[in-house]
Amino acid sequence: MKGARITLKDVAEACGYTINTVSRALRDDPRLPLPTRTKIRQTAFSMGYIRNSLASTLRSGKSGNIAVIVNDIHNLHFCNMLSKIDIELRRAGYNMMVLCMQLDESLAEQMIHSAISQSVDGILFFPYHDNPSHIEYMENHSIPFVLLDRWIRGKVTDNARCDDVQGGYLAGSHLARLGHRRYLFLSGVNQSSSQLDRLEGFRRAMYDYGIPDEGIRIVPGENVEQALAQRRIGELLFPMNYTAIISFRDEVSYPVMLALEEHHIAIPGDISIVSFDHLRGEIPYLPKLTSIYADGESVAVQGVRLLLNRIADRTLPPQVTILPVRLYDEGTTAAPVKT
Amino acid sequence: MKGARITLKDVAEACGYTINTVSRALRDDPRLPLPTRTKIRQTAFSMGYIRNSLASTLRSGKSGNIAVIVNDIHNLHFCNMLSKIDIELRRAGYNMMVLCMQLDESLAEQMIHSAISQSVDGILFFPYHDNPSHIEYMENHSIPFVLLDRWIRGKVTDNARCDDVQGGYLAGSHLARLGHRRYLFLSGVNQSSSQLDRLEGFRRAMYDYGIPDEGIRIVPGENVEQALAQRRIGELLFPMNYTAIISFRDEVSYPVMLALEEHHIAIPGDISIVSFDHLRGEIPYLPKLTSIYADGESVAVQGVRLLLNRIADRTLPPQVTILPVRLYDEGTTAAPVKT
DNA sequence: ACAGGCTGGATTATCGATAATCTGGCAACG
DNA sequence: CGTTGCCAGATTATCGATAATCCAGCCTGT
Numbered sequence: 001m002k003g004a005r006i007t008l009k010d011v012a013e014a015c016g017y018t019i020n021t022v023s024r025a026l027r028d029d030p031r032l033p034l035p036t037r038t039k040i041r042q043t044a045f046s047m048g049y050i051r052n053s054l055a056s057t058l059r060s061g062k063s064g065n066i067a068v069i070v071n072d073i074h075n076l077h078f079c080n081m082l083s084k085i086d087i088e089l090r091r092a093g094y095n096m097m098v099l100c101m102q103l104d105e106s107l108a109e110q111m112i113h114s115a116i117s118q119s120v121d122g123i124l125f126f127p128y129h130d131n132p133s134h135i136e137y138m139e140n141h142s143i144p145f146v147l148l149d150r151w152i153r154g155k156v157t158d159n160a161r162c163d164d165v166q167g168g169y170l171a172g173s174h175l176a177r178l179g180h181r182r183y184l185f186l187s188g189v190n191q192s193s194s195q196l197d198r199l200e201g202f203r204r205a206m207y208d209y210g211i212p213d214e215g216i217r218i219v220p221g222e223n224v225e226q227a228l229a230q231r232r233i234g235e236l237l238f239p240m241n242y243t244a245i246i247s248f249r250d251e252v253s254y255p256v257m258l259a260l261e262e263h264h265i266a267i268p269g270d271i272s273i274v275s276f277d278h279l280r281g282e283i284p285y286l287p288k289l290t291s292i293y294a295d296g297e298s299v300a301v302q303g304v305r306l307l308l309n310r311i312a313d314r315t316l317p318p319q320v321t322i323l324p325v326r327l328y329d330e331g332t333t334a335a336p337v338k339t
Numbered sequence: 340m341k342g343a344r345i346t347l348k349d350v351a352e353a354c355g356y357t358i359n360t361v362s363r364a365l366r367d368d369p370r371l372p373l374p375t376r377t378k379i380r381q382t383a384f385s386m387g388y389i390r391n392s393l394a395s396t397l398r399s400g401k402s403g404n405i406a407v408i409v410n411d412i413h414n415l416h417f418c419n420m421l422s423k424i425d426i427e428l429r430r431a432g433y434n435m436m437v438l439c440m441q442l443d444e445s446l447a448e449q450m451i452h453s454a455i456s457q458s459v460d461g462i463l464f465f466p467y468h469d470n471p472s473h474i475e476y477m478e479n480h481s482i483p484f485v486l487l488d489r490w491i492r493g494k495v496t497d498n499a500r501c502d503d504v505q506g507g508y509l510a511g512s513h514l515a516r517l518g519h520r521r522y523l524f525l526s527g528v529n530q531s532s533s534q535l536d537r538l539e540g541f542r543r544a545m546y547d548y549g550i551p552d553e554g555i556r557i558v559p560g561e562n563v564e565q566a567l568a569q570r571r572i573g574e575l576l577f578p579m580n581y582t583a584i585i586s587f588r589d590e591v592s593y594p595v596m597l598a599l600e601e602h603h604i605a606i607p608g609d610i611s612i613v614s615f616d617h618l619r620g621e622i623p624y625l626p627k628l629t630s631i632y633a634d635g636e637s638v639a640v641q642g643v644r645l646l647l648n649r650i651a652d653r654t655l656p657p658q659v660t661i662l663p664v665r666l667y668d669e670g671t672t673a674a675p676v677k678t
Numbered sequence: 679a680c681a682g683g684c685t686g687g688a689t690t691a692t693c694g695a696t697a698a699t700c701t702g703g704c705a706a707c708g
Numbered sequence: 709c710g711t712t713g714c715c716a717g718a719t720t721a722t723c724g725a726t727a728a729t730c731c732a733g734c735c736t737g738t
Contacts, residue, residue, distance in 0.1 A: 005455075005480075007724060018688055023726065033686070048479065053456040054393040054402075055724035058693045063393075073422045076415060083412045086439050095453065098437045100425050114434065116344075117392040140387065141344075254624035285593035286625065346694060357718055362696065372716070394694035397723045 006049045015043040026051065057119055066094045066307065067115035069108065071128040073100045076282055077296055078126070081149070084300035085124060092308055094121070101128075108134040116141055122307045124148050130191045144310040148303040149296070150193040151320075158310055160303040160321040162294035164194045167325040168201025171246050171274040171292055174327055176209035178335045180244040180272065183211070184237070186256070188248040189221030195248060198276060202246060217242070224252055233259035243271055243336035250277040253289060257332075268334035278328050288330040298323050345388045354382040365390065396458050404434045405646065406454035408447065410467040412439045415621055416635055417465070420488070423639035424463060431647055433460070440467075447473040455480055461646045463487050469530045483649040487642040488635070489532040490659075497649055499641040499660040501633035503533045506664040507540025510585050510613040510631055513666055515548035517674045519583040519611065522550070523576070525595070527587040528560030534587060537615060541585060556581070563591055572598035582610055582675035589616040592628060596671075607673035617667050627669040637662050 008026075012019045017040060024032055025040035026049075057063040066089055070078055086096045097120060099111040105128050112134060115123055122144040125134070132152050138145045146158040175183070185202060188195040199218070206216060219236060227233045233256055237245075247253040253275035257267060265271055278293035280286045302321040309316060347365075351358045356379060363371055364379035396402040405428055409417055425435045436459060438450040444467050451473060454462055461483040464473070471491050477484045485497040514522070524541060527534040538557070545555060558575060566572045572595055576584075586592040592614035596606060604610055617632035619625045641660040648655060 009724080019725080020689080020727095021687060023724095024687090027726085031686080036686080050452055050455050050480070052397070052458065052724050054397050054458050055693090056726070058391070058393050058397060058695090058724080059726040061693080061726095073418055073425070074415075076413075076418075079412055079415075079418050083439065083441070086412070087441060096437070096439075098435070100422065100435075102422070102426060113389055116389050119391065119393050141389070258624060283622065283625075285597060286622075348694080358695080359697095359719080360717055362694095363717090366696085370716080375716080391694050394723090395696070397694080397725090398696040400696095400723080 006047050007052065011040070011044045011047060011049050014047060015040055063119045063121055064094050065097050065118065065120045066122050066124060067097045067099055067118070067120040068124045069099045069101070069111045069115065070126045071101050071105065072103050073098070076279065077277065080282065081296045081300040084297040085304055088301055088304040092304070105129055105131065109137055112137055116143055122311050124303055124307060126150070127152055128190060128192060130193060130196070144307060144314060146303050146307040146310065149299055153193065156318050158306045158319050160299050160306055162299060162323045162325050164197030165201035165204070167276060167292040167294065168198035169205045170325065170327045171276070172202040172205025173209060175244045175246070175272060175274060175333060176205060176211060178272065178333060180336050181211060182215045182242045182244070183217070184242040184245045185216065185218045186224045186245065186247045186252055187218060187221050189225060198248065221248065228252070228255050234263050237263070237265070245271060245273040247273065247275045250275050250279040250289065250291060254287070257287065257289070267332050270337065272333035272336070274333060280330070288332065290330045290332040291328055292325050293328050294325045295323060345386050346391065350379070350383045350386060350388050353386060354379055402458045402460055403432060404436050404457065404459045405461050405463060406436045406438055406457070406459040407463045408438045408440070408450045408454065409465045410440050410444065411442050412437070415618070416616065419621065420635045420639040423636040424643055427640055427643040431643070444468055444470065448476055451476055455482055461650050463642055463646060465489070466491055467529060467531060469532060469535070483646060483653060485642050485646045485649065488638055492532065495657050497645045497658050499638050499645055499662070501638060501662045501664050503536030504540035504543070506615060506631040506633065507537035508544045509664065509666045510615070511541040511544025512548060514583045514585070514611060514613060514672060515544060515550060517611065517672060519675050520550060521554045521581045521583070522556070523581040523584045524555065524557045525563045525584065525586045525591055526557060526560050528564060537587065560587065567591070567594050573602050576602070576604070584610060584612040586612065586614045589614050589618040589628065589630060593626070596626065596628070606671050609676065611672035611675070613672060619669070627671065629667065629669045629671040631664050631666050633664045634662060
């Protein structure tokens with residue numbers, strides 16, 4: 001095959017029709033008789049013709065591309081969702097374009113800019129911090145978008161996520177029913193809706209089960225990370241008057257468990273732990289850990305559905321889909337020891 | 340802001356220059372006096388102008404996009420490489436477009452087709468099977484590409500990968516030096532270069548250390564997967580005359596270790612195991628496992644470098660970069676018990 | 679036999695930007 | 709003083725495809 005790319009014009013010359021006719025044959029326009037269509041398509045195929053979708057998009061206004069803007073691609077949780085999004089979009093005839101901010105959310109606007117510049121038909125946006133400015137940027141440019149996995153307080157937009165409030169409540173009530181009275185809540189580093197919601201659900205559970213505020217200590221994510229980095233996680237746990245730990249995510253819970261092991265504190269004998277994420281669902285050879293599981297793939301499916309609806313009709317009222325979560329009891333909780 | 344997108348024309352009208360002048364101002368053409376440039380850029384910015392990069396690409400022939408074609412996005416190994424590729428490409432002024440085949444390599448041609456259709460400037464291709472046809476497809480369309488992570492036998496192309504032969508050799512010789520004489524080699528399901536190379540390196544080690552063929556059993560990947568799925572992994576291990584296991588990847592090794600544990604076979608007391616991948620480097624709370632580590636991020640960096648070189652000069656002779664691997668001894672190997 | 683409707687396809691305009699070429703004015707220069 | 713050179717910016721052609729419109733020939737009905 002030659003170096004220069006083959007265009008409609010080349011195909012048209014080769015088979016004796018005009019560019020327009022060839023274009024319509026390749027798009028399977030029913031106004032062209034079937035034999036003509038097949039003949040043209042065959043010539044095009046045998047010449048190795050590949051449509052220039054840029055030109056096509058430019059003229060038709062529809063690119064068939066959807067941008068997915070995500071913070072961090074290292075994370076297995078996101079990878080699974082991306083994979084599912086890809087499958088769902090492809091099924092609907094779209095391509096997925098991943099834009100990754102590499103944990104630097106200040107790039108969000110650049111990413112949105114880039115997506116619009118490439119004429120995507122819509123954006124699936126994974127918020128990281130609870131920051132409305134990027135959302136407003138998308139609104140201002142009136143591009144269809146859906147927030148995934150999290151939401152932004154004060155912004156009414158299309159959104160698909162798991163019920164983090166319920167997650168927090170499940171974790172708290174599970175421990176409360178076992179009889180725990182003294183809780184250590186290890187939260188996350190960023191002010192995301194998932195963190196805020198989980199904490200809110202937890203607090204609600206504490207209230208419902210009559211646990212007094214004095215029985216609850218909430219450690220900010222920064223302190224947790226710092227303690228882990230300096231291998232001083234033990235200090236967070238002492239004085240050892242806590243009987244239950246709730247940890248914002250598995251990636252923190254496991255190091256904490258290792259630290260507990262080093263201090264010869266038995267799980268769940270001495271202390272119970274409930275976590276969020278349930279990584280073990282994806283990496284089955286991890287240690288067992290009672291954890292709240294949110295089905296990211298369903299979020300992906302629903303998010304794609306919402307976006308396609310939005311693209312089809314921009315005047316729809318904002319839709320929110322909240323999916324239930326569940327607690328996988330894997331034995332890292334038990335009734336507290338009477339002291 | 341309004342619904343319709345703002346174009347060069349709008350900006351031109353707003354500031355009293357022609358489209359062309361505005362275009363050149365936005366591209367910072369030095370032939371325009373600086374004050375004019377800044378003035379135009381400010382107007383464009385304040386109007387919320389976003390360049391239509393499709394139109395730009397169509398005319399200029401350069402898209403600034405690179406396609407990365409990968410088999411499976413679930414895999415942490417790939418995610419890390421993708422992330423690194425993204426960083427490197429962005430640094431060089433390119434965008435990354437991920438195309439994922441969802442484990443169905445028959446889609447490879449579609450992906451390449453799609454990439455070319457979108458006028459990408461180059462392709463980073465992760466081969467899965469040892470199948471040259473996709474490579475030929477890219478060659479025929481004369482699009483710059485680099486094979487990453489693996490290579491295709493019989494094809495001389497740009498390629499960045501780790502030294503899997505060395506990896507196999509390291510694994511084999513490590514065990515041989517400890518005195519093992521009877522080996523079980525669990526291979527992978529697909530005929531990829533990494534599998535073939537690792538096996539080759541292993542065989543070379545066996546030869547160098549004088550291990551007879553009768554001391555080596557090689558289990559095809561299908562059988563391993565099947566045994567794992569049916570929880571009959573034990574059957575592979577019996578009769579228990581093997582003292583060393585070499586496993587093609589950690590994701591198989593861990594289930595095998597669990598199975599061994601169930602059978603009360605001690606590691607490394609009764610049997611030694613060496614694996615490939617070193618997942619623990621990314622998930623530190625996994626169980627310890629002596630494993631060959633290949634630095635995927637360096638492969639990513641080198642691959643991007645090769646592709647950029649290729650784009651800059653298509654007449655270069657093919658370049659191959661092979662990166663060294665290393666063995667992380669985490670204590671799952673020991674000298675065999677004398678029987 | 680002729681208006682009106684199909685049919686199969688050609689013409690022409692356009693998407694939004696960039697490249698190549700052109701122009702009118704002013705400064706330098708032999 | 710007329711030519712050369714440069715400068716800032718305008719004109720025009722073009723990238724590859726699709727949308728909107730148009731037209732010639734043929735069939736159909738009355």
